[in-house]
Each structure stands twice: as C-alpha cells, then as structure tokens.
Amino acid sequence: MRKYSVILLLLVISRANACDICGGVSGNATIGLFASTKYHMLGVKTGVQSFKSLMDGIVHSREYLFRNEFNFRFQFHKRIQVIGVIPYQIGFQKRDLGNDLVQGLGDPMAMVNGILWHKKDTNGRAIHFISCGFGVKLPFGRVGSNSSPIKNLYPGTGAWEELLILNYTFTLNKSWSAQNELSYAFIQSNNTGYKYGNSTQATLTAVNNRKLGFRRLISSVGFVYSHFEPSIQDGEVLTVNSNEGYVLAPRASINLIGFNWLYSLQCQVPLFQNLNDRSIKQTFGMEAGITYLLKTKIKKHENNI
Amino acid sequence: MKTTFNYFLISSVLFIGLTACHKHEDETATINLMEPMENDTLAYGTELHMHGTIIGTGELHGYTLSLKDVSTNAILYSASSTTHQETYAFDEHWVNNVTDTTVVQVSVDVEIDHDGTKTSKLVNLVCLPQ
Numbered sequence: 001m002r003k004y005s006v007i008l009l010l011l012v013i014s015r016a017n018a019c020d021i022c023g024g025v026s027g028n029a030t031i032g033l034f035a036s037t038k039y040h041m042l043g044v045k046t047g048v049q050s051f052k053s054l055m056d057g058i059v060h061s062r063e064y065l066f067r068n069e070f071n072f073r074f075q076f077h078k079r080i081q082v083i084g085v086i087p088y089q090i091g092f093q094k095r096d097l098g099n100d101l102v103q104g105l106g107d108p109m110a111m112v113n114g115i116l117w118h119k120k121d122t123n124g125r126a127i128h129f130i131s132c133g134f135g136v137k138l139p140f141g142r143v144g145s146n147s148s149p150i151k152n153l154y155p156g157t158g159a160w161e162e163l164l165i166l167n168y169t170f171t172l173n174k175s176w177s178a179q180n181e182l183s184y185a186f187i188q189s190n191n192t193g194y195k196y197g198n199s200t201q202a203t204l205t206a207v208n209n210r211k212l213g214f215r216r217l218i219s220s221v222g223f224v225y226s227h228f229e230p231s232i233q234d235g236e237v238l239t240v241n242s243n244e245g246y247v248l249a250p251r252a253s254i255n256l257i258g259f260n261w262l263y264s265l266q267c268q269v270p271l272f273q274n275l276n277d278r279s280i281k282q283t284f285g286m287e288a289g290i291t292y293l294l295k296t297k298i299k300k301h302e303n304n305i
Numbered sequence: 306m307k308t309t310f311n312y313f314l315i316s317s318v319l320f321i322g323l324t325a326c327h328k329h330e331d332e333t334a335t336i337n338l339m340e341p342m343e344n345d346t347l348a349y350g351t352e353l354h355m356h357g358t359i360i361g362t363g364e365l366h367g368y369t370l371s372l373k374d375v376s377t378n379a380i381l382y383s384a385s386s387t388t389h390q391e392t393y394a395f396d397e398h399w400v401n402n403v404t405d406t407t408v409v410q411v412s413v414d415v416e417i418d419h420d421g422t423k424t425s426k427l428v429n430l431v432c433l434p435q
Binding site for chain 2: 054056059061098
C-alpha cells in the first residue's frame, strides 16, 4: 500500500461554470488534493452548489447548480502534467412565481502543471511538493444572451479565461501534511463587451493519510477563501450587480483509494461572505467523484524529482 | 378521571378551533413595486421587468402578479404564489408582444386571509406595438 501513501496531491476539482447568478462565484480551478507523478487519472465527478438571491433582505429565488464533469490528468513527463476538464451543468432557479432550468456544456479547461520540486524521504514519502500550473478555459460552453433574465444560469461565460495556480504541499509527520494553494483567474471580455471580474482563491488544507485494510483513507479539512473583482461592461466597472465579493468557507473531504480506484466526497459551507452587496448568498456545496488511477511508466529513479 | 379527560378534550378542541379561525382583522401588507413605474413606456419586444417586495404584519396567504390590457381586460400574464409567509419578493419578466398601442395594468394582489381580504397595488404603463 506504500505506493498509495505517496499519492498526495492532485485531484482536479475545477469550477468551470460561469454563473454570476451567484456573482461569478464559482471558485477558480484548483489543483486539488492529490498530486502524484505515479499515476494518470481519469475520472467523473458530480456536485451541487446552492445559492439564494435576496431583495431587501427577502429571499426571492433559490438557485442550484448541478455540475457534472469528466476530468483527466496525464503525466507524460516526470515534471509535467496535463489536466483537462469537460463540464456539463444543469442550472435550476426556483422562485415564488416560477422555475427555470438551463443545461448544457460548460467551458472546458486545459492546464499544464509543472512540478518544480518533489522531494521524498527514503521511504518514498513526499516531503515537499511544489507545482505551478497554467491553464486556459475555452469559451465553448452554452451562453445566455445579455438580455436574458436567467443569463447567469447558463454554464458558459462566452469568454476566454487564463488560470495560474501555485501549489505547495509539505509533510508534517507520518500521518499529516499541509497543502497551500493560490490561484488567479484572468477573465477576458466576451463578444458583447461584458467581462466577469478576475478572481483569486486561496486554500489552506490539513490532510490526514491512513491505512484502512487494503485501502487508504485520505481525509482533509481546511478553508478556502475566494475573492471576486467587479464585472466590467465596455470598459466601465459596474456598480450595480457587479458580482464583487468574497466567500470564506470551511471545506472537508474524504477520499478512499484502493485497487486503482479513488472515491472522493467533499463538502463546504460558507462561514463569511459578501457577494453582490449581500444580494446573493452561497449556502452549501457538495461534490462526489470517482477516478481511475493508471500507473505511469516513468521509472522509479526518474520519479524521485 | 374520565370527566377530567373529557374537560381536557373539550378545552383542547375549543382552543384549536378558536385559534385556527381567528380573524386577521389587524393584519396588513405593504407592497413595494420597484419596477415598473407609473406611466412607463415599453417598446415592442422589450422585456418588462417586474420586481418588488411584499411585507406583512403577520402571516400572508399568497399573492398574484398579473398584467392586463386595460381596454379589453384580457390577461396578458398571471402568476400566483400560495405559500404562507410574512414577506415575499418577486422578480419576473414579460416580453411586450402587443399588436396595438395598449395601456397595460400591472397588478399585485396580496391575500391577507382566506376570507377574501386582499390588498393591491396597481401601476399602468403604455406598451407600444412593432
């Protein structure tokens, strides 16, 4: 089982939806919890993020974004990983006087993650792992027109987006490690001159790794902080419905690895937030995934970067 | 013991009956229709944005948002909520598709109780044809 103990970082948990329902409040893409130079990964994931919209402090609608995605990570070189995500989103808005449902392909994302430092101990356990990723989100998802009242339920932004992600993970002791991640998304204008604000996301996570029979249980708790800059229309920063704001949320996950399969469950609930002048509130988010791990052919001595 | 139980049963039935049927005489609701404004003009194909809040002094019994052609009384749009709450907020849309210049009345009718007591807010606007 030792081979599993060194898988300690990289499960792609990206947020590729547009949703400014929620103030563009989907988080940035993230390198996530599992990184390994030993495995290629091929997975599917499903999850829900819920919001409520308020008018003068009165709830007038609730929104649920059901996100499904196909993701992969290919370790084609000892220092380079290629990550891809193809999302499909179902957005549902429930109001007093009606409901709306929009579904479709989201904006796919491709990322190259460079492993800058991967120091291991004599047992092969990762002591330090630092990576830097650059990604692009492509405007291929389904987009709503600017005049649509449910524009923000659509899964695509209609704009290109560049992502930069830094990840540093280090081992604290035999069972615990800590992961820090910082990401920045630079979002371009779409063809109507509308630009969602750029966003920054920081996560701090404590990761516990223990053997469970023939399997390995990796659980984590931490915080994620997301900041969203205001949206811009034709070069003018919007002052109303600008989607500006922040969210600080505790996040926890449980991951079970065994027989080349990885099962993941994650949830988060905001602790502090201010989105769109408090007219939008995130409530809860949950995500479940299953990933197949395929051993790479990188030689052992090459793998010890 | 049986007599005590009977008294208890009768008292309970009376209490439930009286509280269930109490009148909502003192209850009111304030309707704040933020959009549209009185005498607004709407071009053909444009979306009418109707949003506002309803704040009751007690539990309200639902509301209806509707649009009607003032000259023919034809209903152009209508939607209702029957949920019981003290406050409501709505944010709805309708696309102007009239074929002639039409005075349209936006109406918000709030049910104060189940006896038909209502309070309303009316706003008129002009919808233009193509």
